Amino acid sequence: MTNSELQTRRLAATPRGVGVMCDFYAQRAENASLWDVEGREYIDFAAGIAVVNTGHRHPRVxxxxxxxxxxxxxxxxxxxxxxxxxxxxxxxxxxxxxxxxxxxxxxxxxxxxxxxxxxxxxxxxxxxxxxxxxxxxxxxxxxxxxxxxxxxxxxxxxxxxxxxxxxxxxxxxxxxxxxxxxxxxxxxxxxxxxxxxxxxxxxxxxxxxxxxxxxxxxxxxxxxxxxxxxxxxxxxxxxxxxxxxxxxxxxxxxxxxxxxxxxxxxxxxxxxxxxxxxxxxxxxxxxxxxxxxxxxxxxxxxxxxxxxxxxxxxxxEKLCARSVRLGEKLTMRLLAAKESNAGIAEVRAQGSMVAVELRDAAGAPDAEAVRRVQQRAMAQGLLLLSCGMYGNVIRFLYPLTIPDALFDRALDIIDDALKA
Known part of the structure; x- marks a missing residue:
């Protein structure tokens, strides 16, 4: 079964009131990665909307x-x-x-x-x-x-x-x-x-x-x-x-x-x-x-x-301390990006509850820029969520158990998406 076939079935079988962000369908997940039914891997910076802080399918759980x-x-x-x-x-x-x-x-x-x-x-x-x-x-x-x-x-x-x-x-x-x-x-x-x-x-x-x-x-x-x-x-x-x-x-x-x-x-x-x-x-x-x-x-x-x-x-696994370390690392990268990107209005963070707000040249909330960042990141295999009263904020909700190498790879994708 392909993602396209499943998408057609979903639209026919379920109501539009249940909004769905992705047009691909999960088959399996492990820690901070998930794979769709066609075998493509994604780095999960959504974590089921902050549900799997301990990662997908933690062995202890x-x-x-x-x-x-x-x-x-x-x-x-x-x-x-x-x-x-x-x-x-x-x-x-x-x-x-x-x-x-x-x-x-x-x-x-x-x-x-x-x-x-x-x-x-x-x-x-x-x-x-x-x-x-x-x-x-x-x-x-x-x-x-x-x-x-x-x-x-x-x-x-x-x-x-x-x-x-x-x-x-x-x-x-x-x-x-x-x-x-x-x-x-x-x-x-x-x-x-x-x-x-x-x-x-x-x-x-x-x-x-x-x-x-x-x-x-x-x-x-x-x-x-x-x-x-x-x-x-x-x-x-x-x-x-x-x-x-x-x-x-x-x-x-x-x-x-x-x-x-x-x-x-x-x-x-x-x-x-x-x-x-x-x-x-x-x-x-x-x-x-x-x-x-x-x-x-x-x-x-x-x-x-x-x-x-x-x-x-x-x-x-001392995940509270790890949350602080990961959040600081992400925040530093976002603040560095802000220096050269006028569209980044503010970086907000407390531990690993991190977000970046985007605004246009006139200072108005820029939800379209958020969508472009999400799309470019997803094309490179990274899932990002939006939020905010005007939909102009990107939030980062990775599992706190994410491997360091995978986290660094995600940060590079975020850098690229924000620059684009």
């Missing part, structure tokens, strides 16, 4: 899933529980940057984790309002779409959305938005739209993913923590994309010395298996009544086994 297959694949944890969920919860509780007693609940997708974090915050506070940020992405379900701060393509044609969700600007140097501006916008919101005593939660990504890899300043995190403490609001850190070593720390919130009340996680938690979680202060996590949280596949035993192996790999 594969072995853990195989061992669990010999036992059972599903009981529904809410019907017949199993020890591995308890063990994983204990490990995550010990790792999240939240002091005091913590608890963790498991779900299947990042959107589910965010939905349930909002439910938990509302149950705890007995309030309904939620504050989110422009440019943020939290999922494609109705509640998470309400939280998401980008209309196209996510929200178009799907409204109305759940009420009492309010957006404020996220700090962006190129847009002239500071942390002080964001905090002032919340203060205005309290005057114009909702009193703080009706706000259940403030949710944000410590580094925006789809929004363009904008990194939250510590000043913003400190201000939000103070606001939440003052008004009894739950602070939720959405670490679905920024977690598990991507920023050089296990969780991006560790860069700020500021504790959230709840953290959502998914993507690289289980190395390619569908698993998500909400962790947080035990008194908040215990707010919903029994039966208020859960899901048929929540805490799937195969995914939980994979997650336990992922945590082992991150620790034993």
């Amino acid at each position: 594969v072995a853990a899933i195989a061992a669990q297959l010999e036992c059972f694949t599903h009981t529904a944890y809410q019907i017949v529980p199993y020890e591995s969920v308890v063990t994983l919860a204990e490990r995550i509780n010990a790792l999240v940057p939240i002091s005091g007693p913590t608890k963790t609940a498991f779900f299947t997708t990042g959107a589910e984790a965010v939905e349930n974090a909002i439910k938990i915050a509302r149950a705890h506070t007995r309030r309904s309002g939620v504050i989110a940020f422009g440019g943020g992405f939290h999922g494609r379900t109705m509640m998470t779409l309400a939280l998401t701060g980008k209309v196209a393509p996510y929200k178009v044609g799907f409204g109305p959305f759940p009420a009492e969700v309010f957006h404020v600007p996220y700090p962006e140097a190129l847009q002239g938005v500071t942390a002080a501006d964001s905090l002032a916008a919340i203060a205005r919101l309290f005057k114009t739209d909702i009193e703080p005593q009706r706000v259940a939660a403030i949710i944000l990504e410590p580094v925006q993913g789809e929004g363009g890899f904008n990194v939250a300043p510590t000043e913003l995190m400190q201000g939000l923590r103070a606001l939440c403490d003052q008004h009894g609001i739950v602070l939720i850190a959405d670490e679905v994309q920024s977690g598990f070593g991507r920023t050089g720390k296990l969780f991006a919130m560790e860069h700020h010395g500021v504790e959230p009340d709840l953290i959502t996680m998914a993507k690289s938690l289980a190395g390619g298996m569908p698993l998500s979680a909400v962790s947080g202060r035990a008194d908040i996590m215990d707010a919903p009544a029994p039966g208020g949280l859960g899901g048929t596949y929540a805490g799937n035993p195969l995914a939980v086994a994979a997650a336990l192996a992922v945590l082992d790999v991150i620790e034993e």
Whole structure:
């Protein structure tokens, strides 16, 4: 079967609403490489959208899933529980940057984790309002779409959305938005739209993913923590994309010395298996009544086994430190390219959460330039993802286990694509 034949079948069998970037079809993958059905190799700088931080088919992860297959694949944890969920919860509780007693609940997708974090915050506070940020992405379900701060393509044609969700600007140097501006916008919101005593939660990504890899300043995190403490609001850190070593720390919130009340996680938690979680202060996590949280596949035993192996790999292979080293190497190459390329407006990085923003000669967002870079890189066997409010940002999401020689080869392709 050829890529062209599969493309024809896909277009006939699946809806256009599921956007697909590549016109080739995967057959196998290993670490930071994947091969299509016609045998062509690609360097994967997408990593399933930051899902395989530990690489495709890491031997430890594969072995853990195989061992669990010999036992059972599903009981529904809410019907017949199993020890591995308890063990994983204990490990995550010990790792999240939240002091005091913590608890963790498991779900299947990042959107589910965010939905349930909002439910938990509302149950705890007995309030309904939620504050989110422009440019943020939290999922494609109705509640998470309400939280998401980008209309196209996510929200178009799907409204109305759940009420009492309010957006404020996220700090962006190129847009002239500071942390002080964001905090002032919340203060205005309290005057114009909702009193703080009706706000259940403030949710944000410590580094925006789809929004363009904008990194939250510590000043913003400190201000939000103070606001939440003052008004009894739950602070939720959405670490679905920024977690598990991507920023050089296990969780991006560790860069700020500021504790959230709840953290959502998914993507690289289980190395390619569908698993998500909400962790947080035990008194908040215990707010919903029994039966208020859960899901048929929540805490799937195969995914939980994979997650336990992922945590082992991150620790034993020192992937947080490697994330910093790889990110610094890529950032240096991008900054060097910026010196001779006026189209590179900004390079943003925290660990291996690295992006470059492209603008035209007039200073306007240049999404077309991003497409050209992607196409030239793909022609040379490198997969790159775009992001940003205007689609003018290239993000780099390689597995943290990528071999050095393959990483260097990818950097050369990036250099060439940016110059072209």
